[in-house]
Amino acid sequence: MATRRDLLKSIGISTLAVSSLALYACGETKSELVEAMPDSDDPDYWNKLRRQFMLSSDKVFFNTGTVGVMPRVVVEAVSKHLNYMATDVADWAYKDDSKEKFISGYQDLMYIRTKVGKIINCDPKGIALTDNVTNAMSYIANGLDLKAGDEVITSNQEHPGGRCSWEVREKRDGVVLKQIELPKPIQSPEEVLEIIINSFTPKTKVLMLSHIISGSGAILPGKEICAAAKARGIFTILDGAQTVGNIKVDIEELGCDAYVGCFHKWVGAPTGTGFMYVNPEKIKEVWTTVASAQWDNHEDEGYRFTQRGTGNFSILFGLDAALDFYFKVGHDRWTDRVKFLGDRLRNGLSQNKKVKFFHPKDPSMCAGLSVYNLEGFTGTQLQDAFWEKGRMRPRSVGDVFGVRHSTHIFNSAEEIDKAIDIVNQLSV
Numbered sequence: 001m002a003t004r005r006d007l008l009k010s011i012g013i014s015t016l017a018v019s020s021l022a023l024y025a026c027g028e029t030k031s032e033l034v035e036a037m038p039d040s041d042d043p044d045y046w047n048k049l050r051r052q053f054m055l056s057s058d059k060v061f062f063n064t065g066t067v068g069v070m071p072r073v074v075v076e077a078v079s080k081h082l083n084y085m086a087t088d089v090a091d092w093a094y095k096d097d098s099k100e101k102f103i104s105g106y107q108d109l110m111y112i113r114t115k116v117g118k119i120i121n122c123d124p125k126g127i128a129l130t131d132n133v134t135n136a137m138s139y140i141a142n143g144l145d146l147k148a149g150d151e152v153i154t155s156n157q158e159h160p161g162g163r164c165s166w167e168v169r170e171k172r173d174g175v176v177l178k179q180i181e182l183p184k185p186i187q188s189p190e191e192v193l194e195i196i197i198n199s200f201t202p203k204t205k206v207l208m209l210s211h212i213i214s215g216s217g218a219i220l221p222g223k224e225i226c227a228a229a230k231a232r233g234i235f236t237i238l239d240g241a242q243t244v245g246n247i248k249v250d251i252e253e254l255g256c257d258a259y260v261g262c263f264h265k266w267v268g269a270p271t272g273t274g275f276m277y278v279n280p281e282k283i284k285e286v287w288t289t290v291a292s293a294q295w296d297n298h299e300d301e302g303y304r305f306t307q308r309g310t311g312n313f314s315i316l317f318g319l320d321a322a323l324d325f326y327f328k329v330g331h332d333r334w335t336d337r338v339k340f341l342g343d344r345l346r347n348g349l350s351q352n353k354k355v356k357f358f359h360p361k362d363p364s365m366c367a368g369l370s371v372y373n374l375e376g377f378t379g380t381q382l383q384d385a386f387w388e389k390g391r392m393r394p395r396s397v398g399d400v401f402g403v404r405h406s407t408h409i410f411n412s413a414e415e416i417d418k419a420i421d422i423v424n425q426l427s428v
């Protein structure tokens with residue numbers, strides 16, 4: 001069992017600095033009631049892991065693509081720190097604000113950036129922590145030197161949080177934003193690659209695409225796309241809002257110049273936790289947008305973007321706990337499980353001829369997101385029917401495309417099978 005000293009250490013506060021301990025005493029009592037993480041070889045591993053989440057057992061959440069679910073350890077880390085701030089902020093002697101964990105927004109947060117670098121395989125100096133993906137993309141779009149007539153290529157299936165900062169550059173600076181048409185469903189990686197390569201012109205300076213398209217769940221062939229763009233001197237950015245914790249992301253292998261993403265969907269971190277990565281060789285070309293004392297720090301470029309004024313450290317305690325939880329489950333085990341459940345859903349539904357799919361045909365391009373509709377239904381009708389029949393929550397994505405159905409590690413195979421049954425019942 002964690003001692004009081006361990007608990008205090010885990011939130012970065014020395015025992016000496018703390019005068020009121022009521023909050024932590026309360027934390028200790030609660031922790032005793034929490035089940036330990038299952039052993040990795042436990043045959044009942046996933047059922048036990050489910051109990052690490054506080055999700056009500058009478059409802060089923062299938063919408064991680066919009067917002068993820070925090071495990072209990074994350075909720076506790078956030079709430080402990082939040083309580084501490086409210087009760088004992090007077091402990092803060094403000095001696096060294098570069099180390100003290102009271103407010104975020106001023107420190108380099110290298111201990112968290114290092115963990116992120118381990119997940120996405122890149123140099124943490126190129127990583128900045130941001131509030132979300134929209135911020136991260138805006139920093140890059142605003143920070144690059146582009147002139148009127150320079151082309152930025154993107155697709156017709158980008159999320160506004162990835163796309164709109166480029167629309168600002170178009171309107172403000174005369175940058176030409178070209179939105180290439182990708183099919184839905186996509187058939188194969190080769191099909192996408194050909195469309196993208198054919199769109200390049202001598203004026204193309206930037207390529208920005210989702211690594212996983214949010215409206216179809218399609219995993220694009222990032223490595224091949226970035227290699228083709230790089231060969232033409234094009235700056236490449238992948239929008240990974242839907243990737244980290246859903247599939248493996250390996251920045252070195254992808255070879256992109258920049259990557260943006262978040263932890264509040266597939267990694268179980270609190271909302272308001274995102275990141276940007278820019279290749280250390282290229283990051284000097286990106287101007288700071290939100291500027292404070294580190295704005296011109298070229299020794300630790302990620303710090304330059306991480307420093308963004310007073311922020312909520314409680315959220316970062318949650319992010320740190322979520323990253324530790326991810327490592328405890330294990331990189332492979334986590335992403336394999338997401339894929340296993342997604343494949344189970346897609347395979348089960350494919351037996352029903354009245355179901356139309358909008359995720360890719362090629363199974364290697366799919367993981368935790370499936371997009372489909374049932375003949376005679378709108379997305380809202382299908383979403384509502386899931387709720388009525390099974391208290392299940394996939395998300396409607398419109399009249400034509402039906403629902404986006406996310407599968408994650410807290411979901412069970414039984415829940416997937418029940419969802420397939422519901423669709424089959426609705427189609428008779």
Ligand SMILES: Cc1ncc(COP(=O)(O)O)c(C=O)c1O
Nearest residue numbers: 132133134159161162214241262
């Ligand atoms: C592909 C994609 N890009 C960007 C975003 C925006 O992310 P955030 O809300 O973290 O800014 C989303 C959100 O769903 C998304 O799916």
